[in-house]
Amino acid sequence: MRGEDAGLPRREAFAVLAAAPEEALVQLWRDSGLPDDGMLLRGPETGLVALRGRVGGGGSPFNFGEATVTRASVKLPSGEIGHAYALGRGREKARISATIDALRQKAEMVAEVDRKILEPLARNLREQDERRRAEIAATRVEFFTMTRGED
Amino acid sequence: MYVAVKAGEAAIRNAHRLLAHRRRGDRSVPSLTLEQITEQLALAVDRVMAEGSLYDTGLAALAIKQARGDMIEAIFLLRAYRTTLPRFGYSRPLDTAKMLVERRVSATYKDLPGGQVLGPTFDYTHRLLDPELAADAEPEAPVTREPEGDGMPRVSEILAHEGLIEEDGTLTKAEEPADITRTPPEFPQGRDARLQALSRGDEGFLLALGYSTQRGYGRNHPFVGEVRIGEVEIELDVPELDFPVPLGRIRVTECQMVNQFKGSMKVPPQFTRGYGLVFGQSERKAMAMALCDRALRAAELGEDIVAPAQDEEFVISHSDNVQATGFVEHLKLPHYVDFQAELGLVRQMRREFEERRQAADQAERKEAAE
Structure with a gap:
């Protein structure tokens, strides 16, 4: 089990970074003052991922299209290697995300990285989703029944 | 005999320059941004992504702009682009x-x-054109309500x-889709x-x-x-x-x-x-x-x-x-040699047809005379 100090689980950190708008991430990264001295091992490079659905929603998988995905891998001077994958063609986003993944492998950096980058991004995403859910909820149909006839 | 013909380079260059000019339209009207297309023509972007079979809103918006709004041309552009990229893998089936x-x-x-x-949704709208939209009225903010948790x-x-x-x-075969x-x-x-x-x-x-x-x-x-x-x-x-x-x-x-x-x-x-x-x-x-x-x-x-x-x-x-x-549009590309060959064939068939008719006419006249 990870303690509270361990910050977001790695998978969730990936999810937050993947969902982040590139400009927002770049801005937070610049303002953070975190060390940007990683070396690119791979990429940033853009390719395709074939997307799969399931027949009938829950049956056998089938391919139904592709999406652009950009990935990068970064190595820090201290040796940690970080990776990043996200939909779209955000090259700087991939480089920064991989650097963040590498930095978070240093136990002493996790709290600072999460506070400066991941928490604000996660908060924005949560707020945006909540706003959208509330807008959609207002379009839910409330049926009412009119009684007609004598029975 | 095969004769290679090479021509039209200057005409093609100038045609593409004219296309770019027409695509831009009246230069006193501001140029469309890709953000305007993704935000305000979102369903056009969706269609180009769906039939282009590539999910990328920015590229689909660029394709629509480049194609002057011709959707099939935009879809074609997106399909062509996807062939330039490596494949990283197959996603897990989405839920x-x-x-x-x-x-x-x-x-x-x-x-x-x-x-x-x-x-x-467009459902339940009256499908009446909206003059206020033409005048660029800002719409009201959407109503919100606490979502139910079910x-x-x-x-x-x-x-x-x-x-x-x-x-x-569930398909019986166990192999890859x-x-x-x-x-x-x-x-x-x-x-x-x-x-x-x-x-x-x-x-x-x-x-x-x-x-x-x-x-x-x-x-x-x-x-x-x-x-x-x-x-x-x-x-x-x-x-x-x-x-x-x-x-x-x-x-x-x-x-x-x-x-x-x-x-x-x-x-x-x-x-x-x-x-x-x-x-x-x-x-x-x-x-x-x-x-x-x-x-x-x-x-x-x-x-x-x-x-x-x-x-x-x-x-x-x-x-x-x-x-x-x-396949349909390739018909407008030069088929000069094909057509020459067919023209020769039709001339020959016509000659044979005339000969047969004359022979039949003569036979008929001869019969009548007898």
């Missing part, structure tokens, strides 16, 4: 039950869990018990290959075929069990990480069509299903896809194949608008 739902309606159950949620199971899960409706399609972008199609196809072709198929073509089944050409008694639109998360397994990597979310439209079925030699009477899954907010396309998917299952369900929509080779071979436009 539409976990969708962040923006719209969900069912025509079969009024009170289903999660309710009827209209979302941003989940939104797929309607197929609600109907499944009782056994009156068939289950999700077909990929029509890698393997040229062979007929008969599996349902997986057909669904991939239908998902990128031309909306107009599939709409017309779906409509034809409603009008009696392969009737299959459809109900919309459910249409849902919203965002789903994509996950990818990669060797360097020991968990499925979340890549972000895409918007899709899913349609569960439920079809009354009186049974056949093979299958008892029950509700059968057709399935549609399309990029973006593309309700008409997802519904048409589901109608065609069901019609194309005729052989599997032991139905007579009597209508175009049930003919797999006909539907799948003609559903791709990039292929179709390529």
Whole structure:
């Protein structure tokens, strides 16, 4: 089990970074003052991922299209290697995300990285989703029944 | 004899320059930005992504701008672009039950869990042109309401018990799903290959075929069990990480069509299903896809194949608008030599025809004289 100090689980950190708008991430990264001295091992490079659905929603998988995905891998001077994958063609986003993944492998950096980058991004995403859910909820149909006839 | 002809370089160059000029239009009108296209022509972007079979809103917007709004040209541009990129892998199958739902309606159950949620729909509008929009009036902010916490199971899960409706399609083969972008199609196809072709198929073509089944050409008694639109998360397994990597979310439209079925030699009477899954907010396309998917299952369900929509080779071979436009539009390219050859042939046939007629005339006159 990870303690509270361990910050977001790695998978969730990936999810937050993947969902982040590139400009927002770049801005937070610049303002953070975190060390940007990683070396690119791979990429940033853009390719395709074939997307799969399931027949009938829950049956056998089938391919139904592709999406652009950009990935990068970064190595820090201290040796940690970080990776990043996200939909779209955000090259700087991939480089920064991989650097963040590498930095978070240093136990002493996790709290600072999460506070400066991941928490604000996660908060924005949560707020945006909540706003959208509330807008959609207002379009839910409330049926009412009119009684007609004598029975 | 073959004569190579080379010409027209300057004409082509100038034609493309003129195209760019016309694309820009009146230069006193501000140029469209890609953000304006993705935000304000979002459903055009969705269609280009769906039929271009590539999810990338920015590229689809660029394609629409470059194609001057010609959708099939934009789709062609996106398809051409995708061939330049390496393939990183196949995603895990997405789970539409976990969708962040923006719209969900069912025509079969009024009170289903999660309710009827209209979302941003054209339904129930009066289809009257809006002069206020022409005058650029800012719309009101949307109304908000506290969401109810109940989940939104797929309607197929609600109907499944009782056994009156068939289950999700499980293909018997254990191998990898077909990929029509890698393997040229062979007929008969599996349902997986057909669904991939239908998902990128031309909306107009599939709409017309779906409509034809409603009008009696392969009737299959459809109900919309459910249409849902919203965002789903994509996950990818990669060797360097020991968990499925979340890549972000895409918007899709899913349609569960439920079809009354009186049974056949093979299958008892029950509700059968057709399935549609399309990029973006593309309700008409997802519904048409589901109608065609069901019609194309005729052989599997032991139905007579009597209508175009049930003919797999006909539907799948003609559903791709990039292929179709390529073959139709190539007719305008130079066919000078072909045509010269045919011209020679027609002249010869005409000569022979005249000779035969003269011979017949002479024979007739001779007979009359005798």
